[in-house]
Amino acid sequence: MREFDLIDHIRARTGLPRGDVDLGIGDDAALLRVPEGQSLAVCVDTMVAGVHFPAGTAPRELGWKSLAVNLSDLAAMGATPAFATLALTLPVADARWIGDFVDGWLALAQQHDVALVGGDTTRGPLSITVAAHGYVPHGQAMRRDGARVGDIVAVSGTLGDGAAGLDVVENRVSGESASWLCVRLNRPTPRVALGGALRGIATACIDVSDGLTADLGHLCKASGVGACIAMNDLPLSAALTDYIDLPTARGWQLSGGDDYELCFTVAPAHWPEAQARAAAAGVPVCAIGVIEAEPGVRVIRADGQCIPAMAKGWDHFA
Ligand code: ADP
Ligand code: MG
Numbered sequence: 001m002r003e004f005d006l007i008d009h010i011r012a013r014t015g016l017p018r019g020d021v022d023l024g025i026g027d028d029a030a031l032l033r034v035p036e037g038q039s040l041a042v043c044v045d046t047m048v049a050g051v052h053f054p055a056g057t058a059p060r061e062l063g064w065k066s067l068a069v070n071l072s073d074l075a076a077m078g079a080t081p082a083f084a085t086l087a088l089t090l091p092v093a094d095a096r097w098i099g100d101f102v103d104g105w106l107a108l109a110q111q112h113d114v115a116l117v118g119g120d121t122t123r124g125p126l127s128i129t130v131a132a133h134g135y136v137p138h139g140q141a142m143r144r145d146g147a148r149v150g151d152i153v154a155v156s157g158t159l160g161d162g163a164a165g166l167d168v169v170e171n172r173v174s175g176e177s178a179s180w181l182c183v184r185l186n187r188p189t190p191r192v193a194l195g196g197a198l199r200g201i202a203t204a205c206i207d208v209s210d211g212l213t214a215d216l217g218h219l220c221k222a223s224g225v226g227a228c229i230a231m232n233d234l235p236l237s238a239a240l241t242d243y244i245d246l247p248t249a250r251g252w253q254l255s256g257g258d259d260y261e262l263c264f265t266v267a268p269a270h271w272p273e274a275q276a277r278a279a280a281a282g283v284p285v286c287a288i289g290v291i292e293a294e295p296g297v298r299v300i301r302a303d304g305q306c307i308p309a310m311a312k313g314w315d316h317f318a
Contacts, residue, residue: 001095003093003121005093007119007121009099009102010025011025011026013102014102014105014109015116015117016114016116017115018082018113020032020082021033024115024116025116025119030083030085032083035135038137039135039139039141040134041074041079042131042133043070043132044070044129044130047062047128049125049127053065054170057186058100058186059097059098061186062104062128063100063101063103063104063106063107064104064108065186066086066128067084067114067132068188068189069188069209069260070084071108071114071192072191073132073207074192074195075190075191075192075195075262076205076262077134077136077142077205078140078141078198078199078205079136079196080196081112081113081132081133081134081192082113082115083115083116083132083133084109084114084115084131085130085131086116086130087119087120087121087122087128087130088121089127089128090122090123091124091126112192114132140199141199142202142264143205143222144205144206144219144222145223146203146204146223147204147219147220147223148203148267149292150268150290150291151203151268152290152291153216153227153263153265153289154264154265154266154271154285154286154287155235155262155288156262156278156283157191157235157283158240158261159208159234159252159261160234160236160237160250160253160259161181161240161259162184162185162258163257163259164181164184164185164243164244164249164252165183165184165185166256167181168243173243176239177239178243181237181239184237184239184259185258188258188259189260190260191207193283194281194283195262197281198274198278201270201273202264202266202274203267204222204265205219205262206218206264207260207261207262209257209259209260211255211257212229212234212253212259212263213254213309217309220291220295220296220297226291226292226298227292228289228299228306229289229297229298229299230288230299231250231253231254231299231300231301232300232302234254234288235284236249236253240252254299255310271287296308297309
C-alpha cells in the first residue's frame with residue numbers, strides 16, 4: 001500500500017458529513033466553521049508504542065483509544081467534539097492494519113459525530129497523534145483554576161480500572177473480570193455528556209489520565225488550593241475488587257493512569273444539582289473529598305490517618 005492509497009482509504013471512511021466542514025481531507029488544510037458565540041477548544045495527544053500502549057495492542061483498540069483520550073480532554077473542558085486530525089507514523093503501510101484502526105476509530109467517532117478532517121502520514125516507529133477540536137460557549141469552559149475552599153471534590157465512574165487493565169495485559173491474565181478491565185484500558189469512555197452537563201455548575205474540572213492524585217494536584221495548583229480525599233470513598237468497580245486485593249486496588253485508584261474519568265469540584269450548595277445532571281447524563285458520580293486552603297493533596301487512609309498523597313503520576317521525563 002502506498003501513502004496515497006492509505007490516505008484515500010482513511011478519507012473514504014472517516015469524513016462524516018457535517019455542516020461546519022467546508023473542506024475536509026485532500027487539500028493543504030481543512031476549512032472549518034466555528035458557530036457564533038462559541039470558542040474553539042483544541043487539544044492534542046500522542047501515543048507511542050511501548051510508552052503509552054504495549055507494542056502488541058490491536059489496531060482496532062488504538063483507533064478507538066487515540067480518539068477517546070482527546071475526547072476526554074474536550075469533555076473535561078465541557079466542550080462538544082466536532083473535528084479531529086490524525087498524524088500516523090507507521091513502520092509499514094499495511095492495509096489490514098489501517099482498516100482495523102479505522103474500524104475502532106469510527107466506532108467512537110460516529111457516537112460523537114466527529115469528522116476526521118486531515119492529518120499526516122509518515123514512516124517510522126509506530127506513533128499516533130490525534131488532535132481534537134470542539135466547541136464551548138464563550139466564557140463557559142470548565143477550567144482547572146476555579147476550585148474554591150469548601151468545594152466538594154467528585155469523580156465520575158470508577159477508578160483504578162485502567163491500571164488493572166495494564167496489569168491484566170502484562171501478566172496475560174484471563175477471565176471475566178480481567179477482560180472487562182482490558183476493555184476499560186483499551187476502550188475508555190470519554191465522559192462527553194457529563195462534561196457538557198457540568199458546565200456552569202462545576203467550579204473546576206480535569207480528566208484523570210495520569211492518576212487521581214497527580215491530576216487532582218494539577219487542578220489544586222492551578223486554583224491555588226489543596227484537597228483532602230478519603231480513600232474509602234474512591235469508587236471501585238466490581239471487576240477490580242474481584243481481580244485484586246484491596247490495598248493494591250486502592251494504590252491503583254490513587255496513582256494508576258488511564259482511567260479517563262472526570263474529576264471536578266462543585267460548591268456544596270450545588271452538589272444535589274450536579275448529581276441530578278450527572279444522572280440525566282447517565283454517568284454515576286461520587287464525592288471523594290473537599291477543597292482546603294492548605295496546598296497539596298492529602299489522603300485519609302482506611303485507618304483514619306491523613307497523609308500527604310505521593311503525587312507520582314506519569315512523568316515522561318522522570
Ligand atoms: P501535505 O503534503 O500538503 O501536507 P499530504 O500529502 O501530507 O499533504 O496529505 C494530503 C491530504 O491528506 C491532506 O489533506 C492531509 O490533511 C490528509 N492526510 C494525510 N495523512 C492523513 C491521515 N493519516 N489521516 C487523515 N488525513 C490525512
Ligand atoms: Mg503532509
